[in-house]
Amino acid sequence: MGAITGEEYIRRINRLNPNVWFEGKRIQGELSSHRAFKGVMKSQAKLYDMQHKKSLRDKMTFRSPITGDRVGMSYLIPETKEDLMKRRNMIQEWAGTTAGMMGRSPDYMNTVLTALASSAEQLKGEKNCFPTHLQSFYEMAREKDLCFTHTFINPQVNRSQFYLGAEEEVIAARVVEQNEEGLVIKGARLLATQGGMTDELLVFSAAGCLDPDQAFAFSIPSHTPGLTFMCRESFAYKDSSFDYPLSSRFEEMDTVVVFDHVLVPWERVFFYNNVEIANSFFKTSAFLPMALHQVVCRQTVKTEFILGVAQMMVDTIQIGEYQHVQEKISEIIVALEMMKSFLSRSEMEAEKDQWGVMRPALYPLLAAINTFPRQYPRFSEILQQLGASGLMLIPSEKDFESKMKKNLDQYLQGATRDARERVKLFRLAWDMCMSSFGSRQTLYEQFFFGDPVRLASVLYNTYERDEYVKRVEKFLNREE
Numbered sequence: 001m002g003a004i005t006g007e008e009y010i011r012r013i014n015r016l017n018p019n020v021w022f023e024g025k026r027i028q029g030e031l032s033s034h035r036a037f038k039g040v041m042k043s044q045a046k047l048y049d050m051q052h053k054k055s056l057r058d059k060m061t062f063r064s065p066i067t068g069d070r071v072g073m074s075y076l077i078p079e080t081k082e083d084l085m086k087r088r089n090m091i092q093e094w095a096g097t098t099a100g101m102m103g104r105s106p107d108y109m110n111t112v113l114t115a116l117a118s119s120a121e122q123l124k125g126e127k128n129c130f131p132t133h134l135q136s137f138y139e140m141a142r143e144k145d146l147c148f149t150h151t152f153i154n155p156q157v158n159r160s161q162f163y164l165g166a167e168e169e170v171i172a173a174r175v176v177e178q179n180e181e182g183l184v185i186k187g188a189r190l191l192a193t194q195g196g197m198t199d200e201l202l203v204f205s206a207a208g209c210l211d212p213d214q215a216f217a218f219s220i221p222s223h224t225p226g227l228t229f230m231c232r233e234s235f236a237y238k239d240s241s242f243d244y245p246l247s248s249r250f251e252e253m254d255t256v257v258v259f260d261h262v263l264v265p266w267e268r269v270f271f272y273n274n275v276e277i278a279n280s281f282f283k284t285s286a287f288l289p290m291a292l293h294q295v296v297c298r299q300t301v302k303t304e305f306i307l308g309v310a311q312m313m314v315d316t317i318q319i320g321e322y323q324h325v326q327e328k329i330s331e332i333i334v335a336l337e338m339m340k341s342f343l344s345r346s347e348m349e350a351e352k353d354q355w356g357v358m359r360p361a362l363y364p365l366l367a368a369i370n371t372f373p374r375q376y377p378r379f380s381e382i383l384q385q386l387g388a389s390g391l392m393l394i395p396s397e398k399d400f401e402s403k404m405k406k407n408l409d410q411y412l413q414g415a416t417r418d419a420r421e422r423v424k425l426f427r428l429a430w431d432m433c434m435s436s437f438g439s440r441q442t443l444y445e446q447f448f449f450g451d452p453v454r455l456a457s458v459l460y461n462t463y464e465r466d467e468y469v470k471r472v473e474k475f476l477n478r479e480e
């Protein structure tokens with residue numbers, strides 16, 4: 001089968017008909033026609049269509065080692081530095097289409113699964129681990145071009161250090177039964193972005209897992225009996241891409257995932273009841289370097305887009321002569337250059353692991369994921385500071401078609417753009433940094449890969465720096 005088209009993606013999800021709840025009701029009918037999903041599913045479909053465009057086919061796909069069919073490049077296990085470049089080019093092509101605003105374009109989770117499968121050998125011989133399940137599942141996903149959401153966060157009930165979650169009624173998803181057919185899961189997980197609009201849900205333990213009944217990794221189809229996705233409010237308020245240029249296209253729903261005695265067949269279980277593996281596999285496998293490589297590729301493209309928007313705003317109202325404006329634009333340039341450097345260094349210093357996987361160097365990528373969550377809110381702030389009232393003077397497409405057009409044309413024109421074009425640009429900036437969609441983007445970039453505070457601890461606890469301390473010791477003991 002190999003790489004799918006957009007139409008195949010839409011058909012497949014509609015046929016699955018997963019149990020998705022929105023505003024108090026189960027969504028009936030085709031998910032791709034529902035107002036909360038239609039824009040983003042159409043955008044996702046466009047990404048899949050790119051795999052079949054003649055001019056992009058070699059960039060977006062590679063030949064399956066099993067069938068020779070073309071399969072998605074995000075499923076490529078990198079063995080050389082050239083493979084890493086191929087992965088980067090593909091990821092950035094998709095990110096360019098979404099302005100980097102779709103954090104969950106399928107390459108993100110495809111990369112996660114590919115990374116885990118490339119390290120499956122690590123599970124060999126370990127208690128309750130099934131490396132062959134993981135490997136064959138990856139191959140099946142690659143050949144069918146499946147897409148995924150994932151969930152690994154327990155409900156935010158009580159985050160104090162000594163909370164053990166021992167309520168009588170289960171809250172955080174856990175194994176409640178084990179039988180011949182598989183594991184039975186009950187409870188909830190937060191959250192799954194794109195929940196319901198993917199083929200599969202990949203579930204793995206929350207970081208710092210202590211409970212053997214929560215120490216698992218598996219994947220199940222989105223329409224598995226007992227599985228429910230509960231949506232938040234949709235930020236796709238209108239279809240007009242003039243009024244809502246980003247949210248009408250890229251609003252990725254976030255869902256709470258509820259497991260009501262969900263049966264996970266054994267062949268879908270990668271490991272269970274193994275706290276040690278649950279806590280170590282994601283650190284020692286290729287997960288971090290490969291997933292972060294995808295993330296930083298996308299974030300770099302997103303930063304380029306933000307820089308472009310900011311510069312267009314500056315030009316439109318001619319504020320580029322002011323020093324503080326230049327400084328603000330420079331701040332975005334510095335951030336962009338940093339991201340590009342982190343990415344290049346991660347590729348230049350990539351090394352093969354013991355299974356022949358070319359892993360991008362981890363520390364430049366960890367530095368990036370520690371920096372970007374702090375930079376991104378500043379980008380929003382800069383757009384607001386540059387746009388000022390212009391971000392409120394954003395009449396709708398309908399206003400431009402009304403009797404008011406003459407007034408709008410006269411009073412909302414910019415120095416270099418007519419009123420309609422100026423408003424179109426400022427609406428884009430507004431959707432990026434002020435609308436519900438824009439605010440979610442800011443929260444997303446801060447948290448989607450984990451709490452930035454705890455991500456900093458990963459650096460603190462693992463970064464080799466004895467040599468520097470020794471150097472200072474030597475300096476302090478210098479006699480001359």
Ligand SMILES: Cc1cc2nc3c(=O)[nH]c(=O)nc-3n(C[C@H](O)[C@H](O)[C@H](O)COP(=O)(O)OP(=O)(O)OC[C@H]3O[C@@H](n4cnc5c(N)ncnc54)[C@H](O)[C@@H]3O)c2cc1C
Nearest residue numbers: 150151152153156159191192193443444447448450451453
């Ligand atoms: C838009 C969005 C989309 C997301 N999509 C997904 C998804 O698709 N799949 C998925 O699995 N997850 C997803 N996430 C969840 C993301 O992984 C979490 O937000 C992140 O790991 C932080 O966990 P939390 O939200 O539970 O915050 P909490 O852990 O509850 O933290 C809340 C606050 O308490 C502090 N805090 C709590 N515990 C500690 C501690 N032990 N030490 C220090 N400080 C602490 C934090 O620093 C923070 O300030 C998404 C998040 C967002 C915002």
